[in-house]
Amino acid sequence: MDMILTVENLTISLDKEEILKNISFxxxxxxxxxxxxxxxxxxxxxxxxxxxxxxYQGKIIWDKKYRISYLPQGLNQLLFKGLPLTVEDFxxxxxxxxxxxxxxxxxxxxxxxxxxxxxxxxxxxxxEFQRILIAWVLIGDPEILFLDxxxxxxxxxxxxxxxxxxxxxxxxRNLTIILVTHDLDIVYDFTDKVMCLAHKTHTCFxxxxxxxxxxxxxxxFGGKIKFxxx
Amino acid sequence: MxxxxxxxxxxxxxxxxxxxxxGTLMLSRKMSVVAGPLAHLTLPGAALAIILGWSLFVGVFPxxxxxxxxxxFLERQTKLPMENLAAIIFAFGVGxxxxxxxxxxxxxxLIGNINIISLKETLIxxxxxxxxxxxxxxxxxKVMLLNIHEELARVEGTNVSLYNxxxxxxxxxxxxxxxxLVGGLITAALIAIPAAIGRNLSFNLKSxxxxxxxxxxxxxxxxxxxxxxxxxxxxxxxxxxxxxxxxLSILIKSFKNK
Numbered sequence: 001m002d003m004i005l006t007v008e009n010l011t012i013s014l015d016k017e018e019i020l021k022n023i024s025f026x027x028x029x030x031x032x033x034x035x036x037x038x039x040x041x042x043x044x045x046x047x048x049x050x051x052x053x054x055x056y057q058g059k060i061i062w063d064k065k066y067r068i069s070y071l072p073q074g075l076n077q078l079l080f081k082g083l084p085l086t087v088e089d090f091x092x093x094x095x096x097x098x099x100x101x102x103x104x105x106x107x108x109x110x111x112x113x114x115x116x117x118x119x120x121x122x123x124x125x126x127x128e129f130q131r132i133l134i135a136w137v138l139i140g141d142p143e144i145l146f147l148d149x150x151x152x153x154x155x156x157x158x159x160x161x162x163x164x165x166x167x168x169x170x171x172x173r174n175l176t177i178i179l180v181t182h183d184l185d186i187v188y189d190f191t192d193k194v195m196c197l198a199h200k201t202h203t204c205f206x207x208x209x210x211x212x213x214x215x216x217x218x219x220x221f222g223g224k225i226k227f228x229x230x
Numbered sequence: 231m232x233x234x235x236x237x238x239x240x241x242x243x244x245x246x247x248x249x250x251x252x253g254t255l256m257l258s259r260k261m262s263v264v265a266g267p268l269a270h271l272t273l274p275g276a277a278l279a280i281i282l283g284w285s286l287f288v289g290v291f292p293x294x295x296x297x298x299x300x301x302x303f304l305e306r307q308t309k310l311p312m313e314n315l316a317a318i319i320f321a322f323g324v325g326x327x328x329x330x331x332x333x334x335x336x337x338x339x340l341i342g343n344i345n346i347i348s349l350k351e352t353l354i355x356x357x358x359x360x361x362x363x364x365x366x367x368x369x370x371x372k373v374m375l376l377n378i379h380e381e382l383a384r385v386e387g388t389n390v391s392l393y394n395x396x397x398x399x400x401x402x403x404x405x406x407x408x409x410x411l412v413g414g415l416i417t418a419a420l421i422a423i424p425a426a427i428g429r430n431l432s433f434n435l436k437s438x439x440x441x442x443x444x445x446x447x448x449x450x451x452x453x454x455x456x457x458x459x460x461x462x463x464x465x466x467x468x469x470x471x472x473x474x475x476x477x478l479s480i481l482i483k484s485f486k487n488k
Contacts, residue, residue: 048381051385053381053384053385068385069385070381070382070385072379072381072382072385074379075378075379075382079378079379080378082429083378084428084429084432084433084434084435084437084438085374085434085435086433086434086435088434089434089435089436092371092435093371093372093374093375093378094375094386096371118433118434120433120434146385
């Protein structure tokens with residue numbers, strides 16, 4: 001597998017407060033990296049630095065320019081409440097010249113039918129909304145997906161469905177995915193590598209079966225974690 | 231129909247139509263608070279233009295452009311909430327206007343007078359309206375995405391700073407033109423009211439834009455004709471009719487939702 005990303009001694013400070021210190025890791029093409037950690041550990045900050053959205057010290061080296069797509073934290077349905085924005089309108093914000101057929105095709109990938117096109121985004125069910133977001137980030141045929149808590153606000157069953165869908169698409173398209181989540185359950189089925197963030201740095205990095213243990217999780221999350229080894 | 235009435239109608243339709251279209255981008259609070267203060271910055275410019283006998287736009291636009299650059303720059307540099315910056319700009323606009331505005335000539339600056347617009351000014355209005363419409367169309371999708379989620383827009387390749395500036399510039403241009411129609415005090419309403427009507431009646435983005443543009447134009451045409459027959463001032467008439475259309479749109483919306 002080709003190495004596409006090298007991160008060396010990455011340190012990030014926001015408003016003079018050090019959030020992450022000396023993070024180093026590599027990522028190969030077609031891998032899924034999950035960043036785990038408690039609230040405030042700097043997971044989203046790391047993702048935003050990798051995307052070039054915030055300043056940092058150290059090195060983030062991509063081996064070439066990739067087509068990327070990003071599902072940010074906080075992109076929730078509340079932002080769309082009351083907006084006269086249909087699913088079709090929302091897709092056209094990403095690419096103006098997108099045809100209706102192209103949108104329908106991408107909806108089918110996430111298991112949605114054509115009839116959602118004219119629905120207002122604010123009126124979709126939680127599950128439909130998450131699927132729309134996944135379809136939306138896949139427009140433009142990205143090579144790397146950055147997903148920040150992509151199942152926030154939907155129930156456990158719905159979340160599992162989204163991850164199953166993502167895994168299937170990831171395999172079909174050989175996508176590289178960098179994912180931030182709290183959801184420990186998905187780590188084994190979905191992920192090639194895990195990074196545990198705590199105490200401003202990473203305390204584990206590698207395949208989940210090698211690096212995750214009850215003790216490690218207790219260290220990362222700072223308490224008793226209900227955990228079933230896979 | 232007299233030539234003067236025709237010039238008033240052409241100018242009024244252009245200004246209100248484009249203002250309605252631009253207003254549909256004011257989805258977030260951040261975006262909607264800037265039009266008011268920028269509009270009040272037209273007042274000192276209008277005062278100068280009236281004293282010196284210039285076209286209103288010539289006096290007004292430099293002040294508004296100053297406000298556009300100030301808001302854009304301060305937001306980037308200070309990270310102060312937009313509401314604070316808006317209050318400062320608002321106070322500066324009103325304060326400086328009443329230092330220099332001759333009270334006996336205040337009416338034109340405050341509530342506008344489209345009935346005396348000249349051919350030259352009408353041509354300026356038409357040209358700038360076309361420019362603002364074109365610019366708004368170009369930035370529309372990206373600014374809409376920015377309204378929804380700024381970082382998402384950045385990752386999608388939007389130069390946030392540039393698009394914010396272009397958006398503010400468009401508002402600046404249209405509120406500068408709005409002074410002819412409704413004056414500096416209420417020009418922001420030309421942007422806000424039609425969009426609110428559009429939001430009540432629309433079922434997608436296209437219908438939102440169409441309702442907004444149409445309601446702005448309809449209020450303006452009715453206002454200009456009512457003025458023609460009643461001699462009540464056009465600017466306040468347009469705004470009052472706009473508000474009545476807004477109330478009507480609420481009734482239609484609640485009727486449809488039953």
